[in-house]
Amino acid sequence: MAGSTYGRLFQISTWGESHGRALGVVVDGCPAGLALCEDDIQKFLDRRKPGQNAFSTPRREEDSVEILSGVFEGKTTGCPISMLVYNQTQRSADYREIANYYRPGHADYTFDKKYGFRDYRGGGRSSGRETIGRVAAGAVACKILASLGISFTSYVRSIGPVEIDPARFCEAEISRNPLNMPDAAAAEQAAEYLSKCKANGDSAGGVVECIVRHLPAGLGDPVFEKLSANLAKAICSIGAVKSFEIGDGFSASRARGSENNDGFVCREPGSIQKLTNHSGGTLGGISDGSELLLRAGFKPTPSISVPQQTVSRSGEPLTVRVKGRHDPLIAARAVVVVESMAAITIVDALFANMYARMDAITDFYK
Amino acid sequence: MAGSTYGRLFQISTWGESHGRALGVVVDGCPAGLALCEDDIQKFLDRRKPGQNAFSTPRREEDSVEILSGVFEGKTTGCPISMLVYNQTQRSADYREIANYYRPGHADYTFDKKYGFRDYRGGGRSSGRETIGRVAAGAVACKILASLGISFTSYVRSIGPVEIDPARFCEAEISRNPLNMPDAAAAEQAAEYLSKCKANGDSAGGVVECIVRHLPAGLGDPVFEKLSANLAKAICSIGAVKSFEIGDGFSASRARGSENNDGFVCREPGSIQKLTNHSGGTLGGISDGSELLLRAGFKPTPSISVPQQTVSRSGEPLTVRVKGRHDPLIAARAVVVVESMAAITIVDALFANMYARMDAITDFYK
Amino acid sequence: MAGSTYGRLFQISTWGESHGRALGVVVDGCPAGLALCEDDIQKFLDRRKPGQNAFSTPRREEDSVEILSGVFEGKTTGCPISMLVYNQTQRSADYREIANYYRPGHADYTFDKKYGFRDYRGGGRSSGRETIGRVAAGAVACKILASLGISFTSYVRSIGPVEIDPARFCEAEISRNPLNMPDAAAAEQAAEYLSKCKANGDSAGGVVECIVRHLPAGLGDPVFEKLSANLAKAICSIGAVKSFEIGDGFSASRARGSENNDGFVCREPGSIQKLTNHSGGTLGGISDGSELLLRAGFKPTPSISVPQQTVSRSGEPLTVRVKGRHDPLIAARAVVVVESMAAITIVDALFANMYARMDAITDFYK
């Protein structure tokens, strides 16, 4: 239950700092018999790699993953899967300067207040590189889900003021543009907006959307272990996330009951469906068999070279411009992180649901 | 880790159904030596009581709490505090009819899919009455926080399309109007809106806002146990919540870094503060010493008498009008639930923070 | 994870003090569809009732259980089961005197050191009455196990120096003698020994043994969640238990490998069995399909009227004789507590085992 461990049944423990020797994760609770190799993980890590386009940091990171345990003869054994990525470039010198003051929008101040000092190199544990462990674990979770036919569509919905037009939604487009938007025109507009931000030494926020298909009904438990509640925690635990919605989200708060309720229909025997999906795939916090839809709001990258007012550790006023090679946008690279955290949470709910009924238990042990 | 247990160190287990014999909660992990009596709890429960105004259900519920353990000579003993409320009116007959079909917007369908059957009386475990246990535990949490000078201001920020005007914000007003809005004019407008909804057999959504003052810096752990992430889970575990924000929330996703970052200033020696509070009181998910601000978006009450399309358990199409005595608005009665869940989460973070540093541990055991 | 909550998936939270208003338990994580009524629970509670023979306390306790939630139309709903027993006789006056000094062998001193004060009435939370919640939950666990054909034989193996003779083992005898021993001759000898102890105002220790039959192989997880490790915790969490063995226990430490290893044999196709059962039903901490055998060592009842040296809360030396109506033996009434804790632990392992393999998961969600 310490800070870097997540999940009840499918449990991950991430570790590592931005400029430490390595970063990684231990996945405990993965079932035996899943085909798994380093390439499965690497594909996911490559989706969060920087240096892929004009809008991401020019740092060159290889982020090459190694599986150290839990896989034997190409299959998971049921024992913990330890995965790590060694850090290649550790230009700590860039960061020596920031050791002594608090960068606005970063965790520098709160880490110092909590722990008395901090690993200031590149944000240490609060760096975006912390998500390497999440994504490696997410790759495992997605592989489990894929074997059950459950799939994800994740993308950037908006960047600053630029939002996708649902009428132009095109899933294939997501991987064609560097901003992971499913709308080519919006992606172009967003690129212009980002160019201006970058030119000004500024950054932009954005919203990531994630759709999960073919989820069985019944996942999540009543009250505190609602699937929706655990997704909220999973998503809001990602650095820079400030908001979360499921289904219509805040729009539902402006709607009337007659608009927001999803009616039921039975189009073929034995298959009850909802007529609409304002709820975003859960009812009472439990998956209802329709598409799960969630949204994560990311704040703008806090590292900007626009001058900002701050103080040194001892309280002297300073004006700073944060140097270094930073993305002007977090949302695009975070798409795979959102998908990973959702997948990990869903796997946990899938396992927990297996002992919800006596008849299932009796069947299993027959 | 089963569904009805929440918290790591300050842990609550709620139980009970809408029309069962009683509802309650066991609070495990409350420190010894806190002055506590039934009246402390009753005050909180009274804030969620229905039948207080034209816009809440005319059901008469006494909801009179009993403390059965964990308090001795007026003080908590460090042992579990068991609290319960016996159900008075159990008009189950009203509900017999709904046993056989799925009410849109309710958990009827998902409970049936998960468990094979359900306690259909008044929603059973998925009823709003489930929050009695949360609020009783929240009263204990708030009492702990009050003894540290930490206080809450919680209210309805919007109902349907009607939002408060920050320029008219008046804390005293919150308890003066039946809708718990801090703006008398907005409350009046909202009342009109609700009257129309009610006349049409319809219902409205709303947004609850909660401000926490005098929170020390340093609460929350990096990565998965961020204070913000746990608040997201706590809030999104409340029935009917579809969205969550901390600080500027989704607005931050439309902002630029230079607008969103909060600078630092040191107005008097030893006291570093933020110039603004876009972050809503956390940085890197850890409390930063400024006001914590969170928002919970509630969907409209799903029980409406507007005709709706649905199906029976066996799939026959039906048009239903949900009868019974229902609030046309969840948000107003849920203010105290939001406050309770936030308080429980903060107490947990307060305890967890006590062993974050070796010097604190050495001091304690000296 | 607070002190009074136990279990990962099948989770119980007990509460209540010896002389408080009531004692009880919330069982969270019980699957839906289990037939359950108050009589199922009462039968278990009756097994721990005092006043049944010459060697148990003459206190008259009704200990009549009420189920307040989680059961609907005779079946569990999947939601928390809250059960309680109101305290009938609360002769607190007997205990006023002990408020000011530390009874040897009791938790008086440690509760005071930990919490600053204590509910001194009858031991408060550290009383044997605390086990009411465990036993009520144990009844539910045993009912789940019974539906899978898993059964228990639990009894007193030794009292003071008197041990049962395996050659005279008779299961039916267990419930025929007041000491729950499966050997009538040993029971008689033990009764004589206890009579002497009682006449001297003294008390006796004893060992409880528990055999679990028809447990499937594969329960328990490697490393920390070994079935044997969780049983050790479950058993050693019972007040007055000072030792634990599985299988040959300490005898195995005196044996050679060639004596202690259990060979394998395959008597009929598909059914591999062990030739012997020195391991007591687990290998590598995982159930091996043979009988599970565990042993719990109870210390003598600490409340004795033999004069003892102690101190007051302020440190003055005192000689005390503990008054009140106390059993001279804990072991006999604790048989059902040992069985309950074992059952709860096994149910947890049964559930956890259901998602150990990908093929089981794929089958379940097919």
Added chain:
Amino acid sequence: MAGSTYGRLFQISTWGESHGRALGVVVDGCPAGLALCEDDIQKFLDRRKPGQNAFSTPRREEDSVEILSGVFEGKTTGCPISMLVYNQTQRSADYREIANYYRPGHADYTFDKKYGFRDYRGGGRSSGRETIGRVAAGAVACKILASLGISFTSYVRSIGPVEIDPARFCEAEISRNPLNMPDAAAAEQAAEYLSKCKANGDSAGGVVECIVRHLPAGLGDPVFEKLSANLAKAICSIGAVKSFEIGDGFSASRARGSENNDGFVCREPGSIQKLTNHSGGTLGGISDGSELLLRAGFKPTPSISVPQQTVSRSGEPLTVRVKGRHDPLIAARAVVVVESMAAITIVDALFANMYARMDAITDFYK
């Protein structure tokens, strides 16, 4: 809560197989500001190294630890500490043969039944090498405890039938003889006994004892989180442990109350002590300020070259002699594992105790 994660507040996740690429541990929840370097860990690992004497396996293992995260400028940062040891010699060929049958006394059969297959190389996850992660984490725990003045004395109490004589107890002797016994004469006798076992291709069991000094009173929580219960789980989770005692253990079950109770005395103002220590350092499961004494019973090494009867995976009868280089005794090398698990458990209890009282919380946040 998956199998390889242990601890509530000070949480460890171990990983790795006997013949995989590496083994390691992530320690999550270590406070910031503890001086820590690889040498601190290496010293502990060296205590469990084989190849140190005639009675341990001649395998040469370097077991050289690397700290990959969580330490900055020589101090822990409050973030997860990842440590690993790369496997040097991986003579998997030795083990190919055992892939197809079940070694008596090993987890081969249960892993196969649970997971459908197993990493058969050297026992895979159920190998004694799994304890590398435990010991690395134990080194951190012991360093925390040392800074509070809490110290350990751990040793082998008996080997097969040879037990130490308390009259000859000499702490300095423990590290002087290869069997870690605090009695030179007993060590010599035990060495003879082991030589005979080895000559016969057989092995021996043993008992490890661990004394913890200067533990403050008040550690552990009532009911399920008793310090004694958690120690029982911690110890019984070590492979090959079949029994556990605290204080007088099973002897207490043969004693009378007047013999077993520890009286209290106040020799100097403010310092209450027990006259004796039959309880072994806990009362009601909470530490009482006296020496904590626990005992772990290890079975004999199951890998023996004495011919044994077993079956192949498909059930054919076989007679096997387990080859390979195996210790004839587990207990001696396990001393540091017992100490590590006890230390980890105590650190957890130390942290949990910090929020047991309101006054402590108020003091901390003043």
